[in-house]
Amino acid sequence: MQELVRILREGQADGTFGEFRAEVMANAIQGAIGEYMLNPAVIRHIGLAAYTEELIRTFEKAVCRQ
Numbered sequence: 001m002q003e004l005v006r007i008l009r010e011g012q013a014d015g016t017f018g019e020f021r022a023e024v025m026a027n028a029i030q031g032a033i034g035e036y037m038l039n040p041a042v043i044r045h046i047g048l049a050a051y052t053e054e055l056i057r058t059f060e061k062a063v064c065r066q
Helices: 003-011 020-036 041-045 050-064
Strands: none
Touching: 003 041, 020 041, 020 050
């Protein structure tokens, strides 16, 4: 998770990302990935490609400077 925190902080430092706690966002991103891998109910209802696309859209809105 430290690598993800580092990436998020670098994005904040260079102005790509907005203001948020990098540790919290990294945890949320990892949690969303883990939820798909470990939850058969999600896997049955949402394909990997659709889940991935939705996560990307969601987290882009959450982290990118507007």
